[in-house]
Amino acid sequence: MSKLYVFDHPLIQHKLTYIRDKNTGTKEFRELVDEVATLMAYEITRNLPLEEVTIETPVSLAKTKVVSGKKIGLVPILRAGLGMVDGILKIIPAAKVGHVGLYRDPETLKPVEYYLKLPSDIAERDLIVIDPMLATGGSASAAIQLLKEKGAQNIKLMCLIAAPEGINQVQQDHDDVDIYVAAVDEKLNDHGYIVPGLGDAGDRLFGTK
Numbered sequence: 001m002s003k004l005y006v007f008d009h010p011l012i013q014h015k016l017t018y019i020r021d022k023n024t025g026t027k028e029f030r031e032l033v034d035e036v037a038t039l040m041a042y043e044i045t046r047n048l049p050l051e052e053v054t055i056e057t058p059v060s061l062a063k064t065k066v067v068s069g070k071k072i073g074l075v076p077i078l079r080a081g082l083g084m085v086d087g088i089l090k091i092i093p094a095a096k097v098g099h100v101g102l103y104r105d106p107e108t109l110k111p112v113e114y115y116l117k118l119p120s121d122i123a124e125r126d127l128i129v130i131d132p133m134l135a136t137g138g139s140a141s142a143a144i145q146l147l148k149e150k151g152a153q154n155i156k157l158m159c160l161i162a163a164p165e166g167i168n169q170v171q172q173d174h175d176d177v178d179i180y181v182a183a184v185d186e187k188l189n190d191h192g193y194i195v196p197g198l199g200d201a202g203d204r205l206f207g208t209k
């Protein structure tokens, strides 16, 4: 059964407020998305398994812990997902990164695939699909489907803002995928934009509007 986790850490909520604000310009928007991605990565890795190792401090031997060999893969959905990659790599620097290129057709709101490049060992990795926006859920669901067709077994979805419609869609299509978000908003408008949302994440990140 797919679970939904909402990261309500005060720093995440604070930064998300300024990400949403239409008066926040490209530079600051990019920086804030990067920072929130780092904080969300910290939360999403909370239950990583640890193993005990022995090391030598300048004073004595110490039995201490390291993350036990988990292989992680990040899969941003282009373009907007790219805005979260560096923030996550800051604290999971050994993660490999695959890319799924999808854009949402503005008329049909259906995802159109245009690029796919994945690490060869995705079947052995814990994958985190990344996209700031989960609107109708079409893009995330299609990305997850593509990964499964390439052998992925263990997938999480991480988004900044989700609409209830998108959460329902992904949970219906992919019962095995847990969803991690910073906020669940009210609804979609007639153009499939999240309300209140933050506007077009790709355009705001890359200054293309």
Ligand SMILES: O=P(O)(O)OC[C@H]1O[C@H](OP(=O)(O)OP(=O)(O)O)[C@H](O)[C@@H]1O
Binding pocket: 077, 078, 079, 080, 081, 102, 103, 104, 105, 109, 111, 131, 132, 133, 134, 135, 136, 137, 138, 139, 140, 166, 192, 200, 201, 202, 203
């Ligand atoms: O849940 P959905 O209804 O599929 O909508 C969400 C998708 O729309 C946006 O991408 P967009 O198509 O604008 O592409 P971009 O990242 O290149 O701007 C967003 O980053 C998601 O990928």
Ligand SMILES: O=c1cc[nH]c(=O)[nH]1
Binding pocket: 080, 133, 135, 192, 193, 194, 195, 197, 198, 199, 200, 201, 202
């Ligand atoms: O609100 C939305 C919906 C889809 N894509 C976006 O970038 N924003």
Ligand SMILES: [Mg+2]
Binding pocket: 080, 200, 201, 202, 203
């Ligand atoms: Mg866009």
